[in-house]
Amino acid sequence: xxxxxxxxxxxxxxxxxxxxxxxxxxxxxxxxxxxxxxxxxxxxxxxxxxxxxxxxxxxxxxxxxxxxxxxxxxxxxxxxxxxxxxxxxxxxxxxxxxxxxxxxxxxxxxxxxxxxxxxxxxxxxxxxxxxxxxxxxxxxxxxxxxxxxxxxxxxxxxxxxxxxxxxxxxxxxxxxxxxxxxxxxxxxxxxxxxxxxxxxxxxxxxxxxxxxxxxxxxxxxxxxxxxxxxxxxxxxxxxxxxxxxxxxxxxxxxxxxxxxxxxxxxxxxxxxxxxxxxxxxxxxxxxxxxxxxxxxxxxxxxxxxxxxxxxxxxxxxxxxxxxxxxxxxxxxxxxxxxxxxxxxxxxxxxxxxxxxxxxxxxxxxxxxxxxxxxxxxxxxxxxxxxxxxxxxxxxxxxxxxxxxxxxxxxxxxxxxx
Amino acid sequence: xxxxxxxxxxxxxxxxxxxxxxxxxxxxxxxxxxxxxxxxxxxxxxxxxxxxxxxxxxxxxxxxxxxxxxxxxxxxxxxxxxxxxxxxxxxxxxxxxxxxxxxxxxxxxxxxxxxxxxxxxxxxxxxxxxxxxxxxxxxxxxxxxxxxxxxxxxxxxxxxxxxxxxxxxxxxxxxxxxxxxxxxxxxxxxxxxxxxxxxxxxxxxxxxxxxxxxxxxxxxxxxxxxxxxxxxxxxxxxxxxxxxxxxxxxxxxxxxxxxxxxxxxxxxxxxxxxxxxxxxxxxxxxxxxxxxxxxxxxxxxxxxxxxxxxxxxxxxxxxxxxxxxxxxxxxxxxxxxxxxxxxxxxxxxxxxxxxxxxxxxxxxxxxxxxxxxxxxxxxxxxxxxxxxxxxxxxxxxxxxxxxxxxxxxxxxxxxxxxxxxxxxxxxxxxxxxxxxxxxxxxxxxxxxxxxxxxxxxxxxxxxxxxxxxxxxxxxxxxxxxxxxxxxxxxxxxxxxxxxxxxxxxxxxxxxxxxxxxxxxxxxxxxxxxxxxxxxxxxxxxxxxxx
Numbered sequence: 001x002x003x004x005x006x007x008x009x010x011x012x013x014x015x016x017x018x019x020x021x022x023x024x025x026x027x028x029x030x031x032x033x034x035x036x037x038x039x040x041x042x043x044x045x046x047x048x049x050x051x052x053x054x055x056x057x058x059x060x061x062x063x064x065x066x067x068x069x070x071x072x073x074x075x076x077x078x079x080x081x082x083x084x085x086x087x088x089x090x091x092x093x094x095x096x097x098x099x100x101x102x103x104x105x106x107x108x109x110x111x112x113x114x115x116x117x118x119x120x121x122x123x124x125x126x127x128x129x130x131x132x133x134x135x136x137x138x139x140x141x142x143x144x145x146x147x148x149x150x151x152x153x154x155x156x157x158x159x160x161x162x163x164x165x166x167x168x169x170x171x172x173x174x175x176x177x178x179x180x181x182x183x184x185x186x187x188x189x190x191x192x193x194x195x196x197x198x199x200x201x202x203x204x205x206x207x208x209x210x211x212x213x214x215x216x217x218x219x220x221x222x223x224x225x226x227x228x229x230x231x232x233x234x235x236x237x238x239x240x241x242x243x244x245x246x247x248x249x250x251x252x253x254x255x256x257x258x259x260x261x262x263x264x265x266x267x268x269x270x271x272x273x274x275x276x277x278x279x280x281x282x283x284x285x286x287x288x289x290x291x292x293x294x295x296x297x298x299x300x301x302x303x304x305x306x307x308x309x310x311x312x313x314x315x316x317x318x319x320x321x322x323x324x325x326x327x328x329x330x331x332x333x334x335x336x337x338x339x340x341x342x343x344x345x346x347x348x349x350x351x352x353x354x355x356x357x358x359x360x361x362x363x364x365x366x367x368x369x370x371x372x373x374x375x376x377x378x379x380x381x382x383x384x385x386x387x388x389x390x391x392x393x394x395x396x397x398x399x400x401x402x403x404x405x406x407x408x409x410x411x412x413x414x415x416x417x
Numbered sequence: 418x419x420x421x422x423x424x425x426x427x428x429x430x431x432x433x434x435x436x437x438x439x440x441x442x443x444x445x446x447x448x449x450x451x452x453x454x455x456x457x458x459x460x461x462x463x464x465x466x467x468x469x470x471x472x473x474x475x476x477x478x479x480x481x482x483x484x485x486x487x488x489x490x491x492x493x494x495x496x497x498x499x500x501x502x503x504x505x506x507x508x509x510x511x512x513x514x515x516x517x518x519x520x521x522x523x524x525x526x527x528x529x530x531x532x533x534x535x536x537x538x539x540x541x542x543x544x545x546x547x548x549x550x551x552x553x554x555x556x557x558x559x560x561x562x563x564x565x566x567x568x569x570x571x572x573x574x575x576x577x578x579x580x581x582x583x584x585x586x587x588x589x590x591x592x593x594x595x596x597x598x599x600x601x602x603x604x605x606x607x608x609x610x611x612x613x614x615x616x617x618x619x620x621x622x623x624x625x626x627x628x629x630x631x632x633x634x635x636x637x638x639x640x641x642x643x644x645x646x647x648x649x650x651x652x653x654x655x656x657x658x659x660x661x662x663x664x665x666x667x668x669x670x671x672x673x674x675x676x677x678x679x680x681x682x683x684x685x686x687x688x689x690x691x692x693x694x695x696x697x698x699x700x701x702x703x704x705x706x707x708x709x710x711x712x713x714x715x716x717x718x719x720x721x722x723x724x725x726x727x728x729x730x731x732x733x734x735x736x737x738x739x740x741x742x743x744x745x746x747x748x749x750x751x752x753x754x755x756x757x758x759x760x761x762x763x764x765x766x767x768x769x770x771x772x773x774x775x776x777x778x779x780x781x782x783x784x785x786x787x788x789x790x791x792x793x794x795x796x797x798x799x800x801x802x803x804x805x806x807x808x809x810x811x812x813x814x815x816x817x818x819x820x821x822x823x824x825x826x827x828x829x830x831x832x833x834x835x836x837x838x839x840x841x842x843x844x845x846x847x848x849x850x851x852x853x854x855x856x857x858x859x860x861x862x863x864x865x866x867x868x869x870x871x872x873x874x875x876x877x878x879x880x881x882x883x884x885x886x887x888x889x890x891x892x893x894x895x896x897x898x899x900x901x902x903x904x905x906x907x908x909x910x911x912x913x914x915x916x917x918x919x920x921x922x923x924x925x926x927x928x929x930x931x932x933x934x935x936x937x938x939x940x941x942x943x944x945x946x947x948x949x950x951x952x953x954x955x956x957x958x959x960x961x962x963x
Contacts, residue, residue: 207932218807226626273790392531
C-alpha cells in the first residue's frame with residue numbers, strides 16, 4: 001500500500017511538473033507568434049517603450065477574449081536599441097528564426113526604411129504605428145499612423161485660418177533627418193500653393209539631441225516682427241523640452257507666435273513643466289482628452305494594465321496617438337486573420353483592405369481598400385496646464401490618406417499599390 | 418497700405434463697432450454686466466464670443482474685468498443650460514456668480530469654457546484698455562505696451578484720456594508710443610511725420626513693418642504714403658531701428674555664446690580634473706552629470722511632498738546633495754575599478770564605458786526610460802529685457818554666474834589648499850610625489866571624487882536647461898572631451914578659455930551657417946587646432962610634460 005501511495009504521489013508530482021511544461025510544449029502548436037520591434041534602450045526608448053507595453057496589453061486583451069481563431073497570441077519581443085541597422089537584423093531574426101506571423105514596430109522613419117528590404121525579401125508583414133512623411137507605399141507594410149494630409153496639411157490650414165491666428169509667415173523648424181526634411185518639402189509646396197512667398201518661410205534644422213535653442217528662438221522673434229508668424233515644429237522627441245523652455249523664458253507666448261508640433265504628444269509632455277506651454281498646439285489623430293466611451297475604456301484598460309504590470313511611474317501613465325494606432329492596428333490584423341482564416345501573409349494582406357474598427361478616437365475607422373493606410377480623423381489640440389490637450393479643431397470625419405502628396409511634382413496617379 | 422494690416426484693421430474696427438452697439442444695448446443697466454452679455458461665452462460660436470469679450474472690455478464695471486480674467490485663466494465655467502459662473506480658484510472654495518459676486522454651489526454638470534489663441538488675444542486686448550487706469554504702475558505699463566501693437570483707432574480717445582491722467586514717466590512714454598502708432602493713420606502729414614520719428618526713436622523692431630509699409634514702393638511704383646517728407650522720416654526711422662537691431666543681434670550672440678560656454682565649462686570642468694589632472698579617461702563622466710540631474714529631480718519631488726512652501730529653493734538644496742552623491746559614486750568607482758587600471762588608458766576607457774552603460778540601465782530600471790519633469794523655480798523662469806528687445810533669460814544668467822562660482826571654488830581648492838597642493842604635485846610627477854610622502858592613493862580617490870562631485874553640480878545646472886533622462890550624459894560627453902582636449906590637458910585656465918571660445922564661436926556661426934553646419938565647422942576647427950598644437954591651446958611648458 002505504502003509503495004503504491006509513493007508511486008501515486010510520484011506520478012502526480014511528475015504530472016504536475018509536466019503540466020508546468022505542457023503549455024510551452026502546446027505553445028509551439030497552438031499559438032500565433034507576434035513580433036514586437038521597438039527600441040527599449042537608447043534615445044528612442046522614451047517614445048517606443050510605451051508602444052511595446054501597449055502591444056503586450058492588446059495581446060493580453062485578445063487572448064482573454066479567446067485569442068485569434070482559437071489560438072493564443074504569443075509575443076516575441078526584441079530590442080533594436082535605437083540602432084537603425086540593428087532594426088533590420090532584429091527584423092530578420094523575428095521573421096526567419098522566430099517565425100512570427102506579423103511584426104508591430106518601428107518609430108523613426110529611418111528605422112522603417114532600414115527594415116523594409118527585409119520584409120520585402122522574406123514577404124512578411126509590418127504594422128507601423130507612427131505619423132510619417134509619406135512618399136512610400138509598400139505591400140508588406142500597413143501604416144496605422146497619419147500621412148501628411150492627415151496631420152501636417154490640416155494643421156497648417158488651421159494656422160492660416162482666423163481661429164488659428166491667421167498666420168502669414170512660417171518658421172519650419174525640425175530635426176535634421178528624413179521625416180522633417182520631407183514634411184517641410186511638402187509644406188513649402190503647399191504654402192506656395194496658398195500664395196505664401198519664400199521670403200515668408202524660414203526653414204531651420206538642428207542636429208539630433210540639440211539642447212541650445214537661444215539663437216533659434218531669437219531668430220523666430222525677429223522673424224515674427226514681419227507679420228503674424230507661426231512655427232511648425234517637426235523637432236524630434238526630447239529636443240522639444242529645451243526648445244519650449246527657451247521659448248517660454250524668452251517671453252514668446254502662444255498668443256504671439258503659436259507653435260504647432262507634429263511629434264509632441266502626451267507621452268513627451270510627461271517630462272515637461274507645461275505651464276509656459278499653454279496655448280501651443282499639436283496635431284494628431286487621437287488625444288487622450290477625447291471624450292467617448294471607447295476612449296474611456298481604452299484609457300481605463302491602459303491604466304489598469306500599467307498598475308498590474310508595475311510599469312515605471314504607473315500612476316501617471318498617459319495614452320497617445322501612436323499607442324492608439326498600435327492598438328487599432330493589432331485589432332485590425334486579428335480581424336483580417338479571422339476573415340482570411342489563415343495567418344498567411346498574402347491572404348492577410350488581401351483581407352486587411354476594408355477592415356473597420358471602433359477606435360478610441362471616436363470613429364469607426366476603416367483600412368483603405370488599396371493604399372494600406374487608415375482613414376483617420378484629424379484633431380488639433382492646445383496644450384493645457386495638466387499636460388493634456390484641449391481639442392480646438394477637428395475634421396468632420398475620417399480623412400483618406402494620401403501617402404503620395406499631391407503637392408510634390410511627379411506624384412500624380414501614384415495613389416494605390 | 419499693406420493688405421494684411423488693412424484686413425486686421427477692418428476686423429478690429431468691426432469688433433469695435435459691434436462693441437459700441439453692445440455697449441448702447443447694455444445702456445438699460447448702465448455699465449453693468451448682465452446675463453445676456455455672458456450668454457455667448459457659454460456658446461460654441463467663436464465670433465459671438467469675440468463680440469462678447471470686446472463688449473465686456475468696454476465696461477467700466479470691475480465685474481467685467483473679473484469675468485475676462487476668469488475666462489483667460491480657464492476658471493470660467495458654463496452649464497449646458499448656458500449659465501455662466503466663475504469657478505473656485507486653485508486654492509479651492511465655492512463658485513461665484515459673475516454678476517453680483519455672491520457664492521454658490523458649483524453645478525455638477527458645469528465644465529470650464531475652453532478658449533483658443535484668438536480669444537486669448539482678444540481678452541488681452543480687451544483687458545488692456547481697462548487696465549490703463551489700474552492703480553498698479555506695472556499693470557498700467559504692461560497694458561500700455563500691449564496696446565502699442567494694436568491698430569484700433571477706436572482706442573485713441575481712451576489712450577488720450579489715459580495719457581492725460583498718467584503721472585509715471587515710463588507709462589507716459591509707453592502711451593505716447595501707442596498713440597504714435599495709431600497717429601500713422603492720421604490725415605495730418607505733420608502728425609504722421611512726428612509719429613514716424615517717435616517710432617524710430619523707440620528703436621524697436623516691432624514697428625518696422627508699419628514703417629516699412631510707408632517707405633517701400635508698391636508694385637506700380639506709387640507709395641501708400643503720399644507725403645514725401647513723411648516717407649523720408651520713415652526711412653530714417655527704419656535706419657535707426659536697423660542699426661539698433663544689429664547691436665542687439667551682436668550683443669545677443671555674445672550672451673548666447675557665453676551662456677553656451679558656461680554650460681560646456683560646467684560639463685567639462687569635472688572632466689578637466691579627472692582626465693586632465695589624474696589622466697583617467699572617464700567615459701562615465703556623462704552619467705555622473707545624469708546622476709546629479711536625477712538628484713535634482715529627487716530633491717524636487719521631496720520638496721513638493723514635504724516642503725511645498727520652499728519649492729522655489731529646491732535647486733539650492735539639490736546642490737550639496739548632488740555634489741555629495743556623485744562624489745561618493747565617483748570615489749566608489751575609483752576604489753573598485755579605476756585604480757586597478759592606472760596607466761592603461763585603453764582598459765580604463767573600456768571599463769568606464771561599461772560602467773556608463775550600467776549606470777544608464779540602472780537609472781532606466783529605477784526611474785523608467787521616460788524623461789522626468791524638472792521645472793524651473795519661479796525665480797529662474799522668464800527673463801529681463803535689455804536694449805529694448807534682447808531678452809536675457811534668468812536661467813541662463815543663473816548658470817553663467819554659477820559656472821563662474823564653480824571655477825572660482827575649484828581654483829581656490831587647487832591652489833590654496835593642501836589637497837590642491839598634493840593634486841598638483843601628483844600631476845607634475847607622480848613618482849616623486851610618492852617618494853616625498855604624498856599619499857597618492859588617497860589623493861587620487863579624493864581628486865576623482867572632487868571631479869565627480871563637480872559633475873554632479875553641473876548636472877543640477879543642466880537639469881534647469883534641458884531634459885532629465887537616462888541618456889542625458891550622452892549628449893555632453895563628446896563636448897566635454899572636446900573642451901578639455903582643446904584647452905590643454907591639466908590646465909584649468911585652458912579649460913575655461915576653450916569652453917568660452919567654443920561657445921562664442923558656435924553662437925556667432927549659427928545665425929549664418931545654421932545649427933547643423935555650425936557644429937560641423939566647430940569640429941573641423943578643433944581637428945585643425947589639435948593638429949597644430951597636439952597639447953591643446955594652453956599646454957603646460959617644461960619638463961612636467963611627459
